[in-house]
Amino acid sequence: MTLSKERRIGRHATLLVLADDKTEQQDLIDRLPWKSCNGKVGSMDSQKVVAAIETAAKQTGVIQSGVYRETHALYHATMEALHGVTRGQVQLGSVLRTVGLRFAVVRGNPYESEQEGEWLAVALYGTIGAPVKGLEHETIGLGINHI
Amino acid sequence: MTLSKERRIGRHATLLVLADDKTEQQDLIDRLPWKSCNGKVGSMDSQKVVAAIETAAKQTGVIQSGVYRETHALYHATMEALHGVTRGQVQLGSVLRTVGLRFAVVRGNPYESEQEGEWLAVALYGTIGAPVKGLEHETIGLGINHI
Amino acid sequence: MTLSKERRIGRHATLLVLADDKTEQQDLIDRLPWKSCNGKVGSMDSQKVVAAIETAAKQTGVIQSGVYRETHALYHATMEALHGVTRGQVQLGSVLRTVGLRFAVVRGNPYESEQEGEWLAVALYGTIGAPVKGLEHETIGLGINHI
Amino acid sequence: MTLSKERRIGRHATLLVLADDKTEQQDLIDRLPWKSCNGKVGSMDSQKVVAAIETAAKQTGVIQSGVYRETHALYHATMEALHGVTRGQVQLGSVLRTVGLRFAVVRGNPYESEQEGEWLAVALYGTIGAPVKGLEHETIGLGINHI
Amino acid sequence: MTLSKERRIGRHATLLVLADDKTEQQDLIDRLPWKSCNGKVGSMDSQKVVAAIETAAKQTGVIQSGVYRETHALYHATMEALHGVTRGQVQLGSVLRTVGLRFAVVRGNPYESEQEGEWLAVALYGTIGAPVKGLEHETIGLGINHI
Amino acid sequence: MTLSKERRIGRHATLLVLADDKTEQQDLIDRLPWKSCNGKVGSMDSQKVVAAIETAAKQTGVIQSGVYRETHALYHATMEALHGVTRGQVQLGSVLRTVGLRFAVVRGNPYESEQEGEWLAVALYGTIGAPVKGLEHETIGLGINHI
Ligand SMILES: [Mg+2]
Ligand SMILES: [Mg+2]
Ligand SMILES: [Mg+2]
Ligand SMILES: [Mg+2]
Ligand SMILES: [Mg+2]
Ligand SMILES: [Mg+2]
Numbered sequence: 001m002t003l004s005k006e007r008r009i010g011r012h013a014t015l016l017v018l019a020d021d022k023t024e025q026q027d028l029i030d031r032l033p034w035k036s037c038n039g040k041v042g043s044m045d046s047q048k049v050v051a052a053i054e055t056a057a058k059q060t061g062v063i064q065s066g067v068y069r070e071t072h073a074l075y076h077a078t079m080e081a082l083h084g085v086t087r088g089q090v091q092l093g094s095v096l097r098t099v100g101l102r103f104a105v106v107r108g109n110p111y112e113s114e115q116e117g118e119w120l121a122v123a124l125y126g127t128i129g130a131p132v133k134g135l136e137h138e139t140i141g142l143g144i145n146h147i
Numbered sequence: 148m149t150l151s152k153e154r155r156i157g158r159h160a161t162l163l164v165l166a167d168d169k170t171e172q173q174d175l176i177d178r179l180p181w182k183s184c185n186g187k188v189g190s191m192d193s194q195k196v197v198a199a200i201e202t203a204a205k206q207t208g209v210i211q212s213g214v215y216r217e218t219h220a221l222y223h224a225t226m227e228a229l230h231g232v233t234r235g236q237v238q239l240g241s242v243l244r245t246v247g248l249r250f251a252v253v254r255g256n257p258y259e260s261e262q263e264g265e266w267l268a269v270a271l272y273g274t275i276g277a278p279v280k281g282l283e284h285e286t287i288g289l290g291i292n293h294i
Numbered sequence: 295m296t297l298s299k300e301r302r303i304g305r306h307a308t309l310l311v312l313a314d315d316k317t318e319q320q321d322l323i324d325r326l327p328w329k330s331c332n333g334k335v336g337s338m339d340s341q342k343v344v345a346a347i348e349t350a351a352k353q354t355g356v357i358q359s360g361v362y363r364e365t366h367a368l369y370h371a372t373m374e375a376l377h378g379v380t381r382g383q384v385q386l387g388s389v390l391r392t393v394g395l396r397f398a399v400v401r402g403n404p405y406e407s408e409q410e411g412e413w414l415a416v417a418l419y420g421t422i423g424a425p426v427k428g429l430e431h432e433t434i435g436l437g438i439n440h441i
Numbered sequence: 442m443t444l445s446k447e448r449r450i451g452r453h454a455t456l457l458v459l460a461d462d463k464t465e466q467q468d469l470i471d472r473l474p475w476k477s478c479n480g481k482v483g484s485m486d487s488q489k490v491v492a493a494i495e496t497a498a499k500q501t502g503v504i505q506s507g508v509y510r511e512t513h514a515l516y517h518a519t520m521e522a523l524h525g526v527t528r529g530q531v532q533l534g535s536v537l538r539t540v541g542l543r544f545a546v547v548r549g550n551p552y553e554s555e556q557e558g559e560w561l562a563v564a565l566y567g568t569i570g571a572p573v574k575g576l577e578h579e580t581i582g583l584g585i586n587h588i
Numbered sequence: 589m590t591l592s593k594e595r596r597i598g599r600h601a602t603l604l605v606l607a608d609d610k611t612e613q614q615d616l617i618d619r620l621p622w623k624s625c626n627g628k629v630g631s632m633d634s635q636k637v638v639a640a641i642e643t644a645a646k647q648t649g650v651i652q653s654g655v656y657r658e659t660h661a662l663y664h665a666t667m668e669a670l671h672g673v674t675r676g677q678v679q680l681g682s683v684l685r686t687v688g689l690r691f692a693v694v695r696g697n698p699y700e701s702e703q704e705g706e707w708l709a710v711a712l713y714g715t716i717g718a719p720v721k722g723l724e725h726e727t728i729g730l731g732i733n734h735i
Numbered sequence: 736m737t738l739s740k741e742r743r744i745g746r747h748a749t750l751l752v753l754a755d756d757k758t759e760q761q762d763l764i765d766r767l768p769w770k771s772c773n774g775k776v777g778s779m780d781s782q783k784v785v786a787a788i789e790t791a792a793k794q795t796g797v798i799q800s801g802v803y804r805e806t807h808a809l810y811h812a813t814m815e816a817l818h819g820v821t822r823g824q825v826q827l828g829s830v831l832r833t834v835g836l837r838f839a840v841v842r843g844n845p846y847e848s849e850q851e852g853e854w855l856a857v858a859l860y861g862t863i864g865a866p867v868k869g870l871e872h873e874t875i876g877l878g879i880n881h882i
Contacts, residue, residue: 002280002281003274003281003283003284003285005167008285009285010284010285010286010287011165011272011285014161014165014272014287015162015165018158018161018162018165020152045388046388046389046390047387047388047389047390050389050390051390054390054424066556067554067556067557068423068428068429068430068552068557069556069557069558069560069587071424071429072423072429072431072586072587073587075390075391075424076517079382079389080234080235082389083230083231083233083234083235084230084231084232084234084287084288084289085231086230087227087230087231087290088227088230088676088814088825089383089824089825090382090383090385090388090389091385091388091825091826093782094388094780094781094782094825094826094829095781095782095785095814095817095825096781096782096785096786096789097810110284110285111509113508115507115508115510116508116509116510117510119284119510121285123287125158125161127150129803129807130789130806130810133149134149134150134803135803135806135807136150136803137150137157137257137266137291137807138150138155138156138157138158138257138268138289138291139157139289139291140157140161140231140270140287140288140289141231141287142231142285142286142287143234144284144285144286145513146510146513146514146587192682193682193683193684194681194682194683194684197683197684198684201684201718213850214848214850214851215717215722215723215724215846215851216850216851216852216854216881218718218723219717219723219725219881220881222685222718223811226676226683229683235382235520236530236531236677237676237677237679237682237683238531238532238679238682240488241486241487241488241531241532241535241682242487242488242491242520242523242531243487243488243491243492243495243516244516258803260802262801262802262804263802263803263804264804266804276509276513277495277512277516281509282509282512282513283509284513292807293804293807293808293881294881296574296575297568297575297577297578297579299461302579303579304578304579304580304581305459305566305579308455308459308566308581309456309459312452312455312456312459314446339829340829340830340831341828341829341830341831344830344831345831348831348865360703361701361703361704362699362704362864362869362870362871363703363704363705363707363734365865365870366733366734366864366870366872367734369832369865370664373528373823373830374528374529376830377524377525377527377528377529378524378525378526378528378581378582378583379525380524381520381521381524381525381584382521382524383824384823384824384826384829384830385826385829388829404578404579405656407655409654409655409657410655410656410657411657413578413657415579417581419452419455421444427443428443428444430444431444431451431551431560431585432444432449432450432451432452432551432562432583432585433451433583433585434451434455434525434564434581434582434583435525435581436525436579436580436581437528438578438579438580439660440657440660440661440734440735529667529678529823530677530678532678532679534635535633535634535635535678535679535682536634536635536638536667536670536678537634537635537638537639537642537663538663570656570660571642571659571663575656576656576659576660577656578660590868590869591862591869591871591872591873593755596873597873598872598873598874598875599753599860599873602749602753602860602875603750603753606746606749606750606753608740667822668822668823671818671819671821671822671823672818672819672820672822672875672876672877673819674818675814675815675818675819675878676815676818698872698873707872709873711875713746713749715738721737722737722738724738725738725745725845725854725879726738726743726744726745726746726845726856726877726879727745727877727879728745728749728819728858728875728876728877729819729875730819730873730874730875731822732872732873732874
């Protein structure tokens with residue numbers, strides 16, 4: 001059940017959202033038989049963040065649209081990542097703050113053993129703060145789930 | 148109040164904990180007039196994680212031991228980082244899980260304006276899971292505070 | 295202060311929301327000198343769930359409309375039940391999920407000792423998930439309060 | 442992706458923990474190609490509740506001991522059930538309370554579509570209160586996860 | 589159901605814990621047909637705070653020892669007050685912090701209408717911080733419940 | 736690092752929001768080289784509470800508008816105070832409740848040592864309850880932060 005060093009899926013996803021030029025990190029992921037997508041979302045509505053990630057993951061085929069268990073796995077990974085971003089209450093506009101986030105979803109097998117199957121990593125990186133440009137600091141979140 | 152791209156303190160701290168070879172990332176930080184430290188801690192006791200970070204930050208001079216406001220700034224940044232790691236309840240052993248974490252604390256001025264002064268970033272990366280080797284997945288947390 | 299086995303109020307309320315045919319369970323409750331009501335509510339707005347339960351409890355006389363302490367007892371029992379339903383953040387639409395719930399409110403004396411007086415149980419059962427039919431799983435919550 | 446009425450796995454698990462005589466409900470579950478186990482645990486240590494459920498599920502073969510993804514699925518389902526039991530903070534002894542719980546773990550396919558595969562339900566029912574016999578009321582929790 | 593200005597029970601309890609000389613505030617409370625007690629507790633164990641308040645309230649007759657509904661009312665009021673003190677996670681030692689608190693429990697009728705009966709206020713005031721003298725700041729909490 | 740008894744900033748701020756006639760308490764604060772403001776806000780929208788406090792603190796010069804670190808210090812102090820007011824979930828309208836609050840923000844040096852610099856206290860006092868006049872009880876919150 002050991003995590004493979006080359007296949008630390010959360011590290012891959014986080015390096016992808018941290019990369020200003022994604023080419024190098026994307027290449028590393030593309031060498032693995034994995035699926036991934038990334039994008040940006042900015043909002044005071046937390047549900048828009050959840051929706052943007054789900055939409056991207058479905059449109060790029062990272063998860064299957066017609067299978068609820070895949071949506072469920074992604075939903076909980078996203079919520080876990082949002083805990084890192086919000087640090088206490090998974091709320092944005094209702095506590096007068098907004099986020100500007102890059103997100104990445106990576107799907108692959110991080111463990112040495114084949115039995116462990118596929119897992120999902122959702123990484124978020126960006127800024128959180130008052131709804132005024134500049135009144136913000138960085139924030140990160142990572143959610144990991146089996147799929 | 149704009150965040151300086153080269154001085155994204157949270158990104159620096161996170162890249163440091165993600166780096167298997169820290170040299171390159173440490174060099175980037177050392178080019179700035181900043182202070183930083185890093186280390187490792189593994190425990191089922193959440194207070195030991197908090198203590199390890201505080202001890203390292205004080206021993207390396209990242210924060211001043213004799214000034215409570217610096218301890219206070221670090222404490223809240225650490226707690227915020229632990230929210231990302233624990234994703235819901237800042238508890239380890241009491242919910243039968245353990246962590247093996249690398250940590251980094253970086254202190255510097257991330258904003259263009261001098262008035263914004265110094266800030267602190269606490270980054271955590273490692274694994275969380277059952278107290279059995281291998282029954283674990285990755286986890287990340289980042290806390291940012293003014294100091 | 296022992297809980298009476300026949301008067302486990304939370305169990306009664308939960309069996310009522312779980313029953314597809316409520317007759318049998320309702321009969322059991324009706325043999326006790328208790329008050330109860332039940333209904334359904336589906337929404338992405340958590341406040342609508344709270345309001346539906348309060349309205350039903352007041353209209354059926356389970357609690358008295360003009361007495362705040364009764365509203366207060368019901369409110370906290372409802373919030374506790376919502377913790378079971380939402381498991382972490384008492385939020386629905388703001389984290390892009392919706393519920394379809396049956397609810398039951400039961401008021402009675404669950405303890406052997408008369409001194410313990412009346413208590414309230416709020417039980418919830420149904421589904422929670424994405425705002426798309428079928429992308430959902432079951433959920434349960436129970437709140438108990440003295441009244 | 443519709444939930445099958447006869448295979449509402451959370452309802453099955455909850456009826457099992459609510460049953461004083463488990464025969465009838467166990468028979469209903471045994472007619473399905475499902476796995477299940479149940480037991481009792483009383484403690485002020487929340488980790489003992491988590492451990493008792495995991496141990497029972499592994500010993501009865503409801504989940505496979507050697508596969509982390511199954512332990513992970515059970516862990517999160519258990520934590521979700523504990524949210525219903527604790528309603529706010531997943532803490533027992535540290536806030537001076539104790540639980541006496543029956544638990545059930547059921548594994549099966551609750552959805553009409555085969556693609557949805559297996560899911561896990563963890564149900565908890567019992568009492569929560571001060572560490573003094575009788576100073577307690579009922580409590581329920583249900584966690585559902587894909588496996 | 590209007591709150592009586594002279595009988596704002598939470599304000600009375602809070603002024604009592606804030607008073608360095610309690611005589612004047614205690615006199616104001618004693619003019620009302622109310623019961624109250626106060627004391628001090630310092631600990632890293634959150635359960636000791638809960639226990640100290642319960643013990644004082646029972647020994648002074650503010651609540652009846654033999655009646656669970658009174659213990660239940662006090663427990664939830666105490667937990668609500670601890671939310672104000674801990675601001676996020678009701679944890680002390682497990683996140684490496686300690687408290688030194690004065691507490692007050694006041695029982696009386698704060699509403700104009702007699703029907704509203706008795707309520708309970710638990711007020712806490714003191715310091716919270718690292719387990720080192722001086723590395724601490726002030727903290728306050730108030731819980732209100734019907735009894 | 737000892738807290739000065741005369742300069743307990745949280746106690747000053749709380750006494751100010753508790754005072755029906757603020758003159759005496761305001762005088763005590765005005766004798767210190769401190770800044771303070773106070774006001775009222777009533778809303779079901781939690782963001783309006785946050786905004787009212789920020790606006791008052793900026794308009795009265797308690798914090799500097801153009802410096803993000805001051806807004807950041809105030810934001811976290813306000814969020815901590817809201818934890819005391821909401822006791823579990825920092826939500827108002829979304830769980831069908833409303834607040835009527837007095838607030839005070841005090842900025843000053845509470846510690847004996849000059850090194851500890853300035854701190855901020857945000858105190859809140861008022862009522863919380865159903866959006867119906869009278870269906871409410873008192874609530875208090877206090878947040879403290881270095882600035
Ligand atoms: Mg996990
Ligand atoms: Mg912040
Ligand atoms: Mg209770
Ligand atoms: Mg789920
Ligand atoms: Mg209340
Ligand atoms: Mg603090």
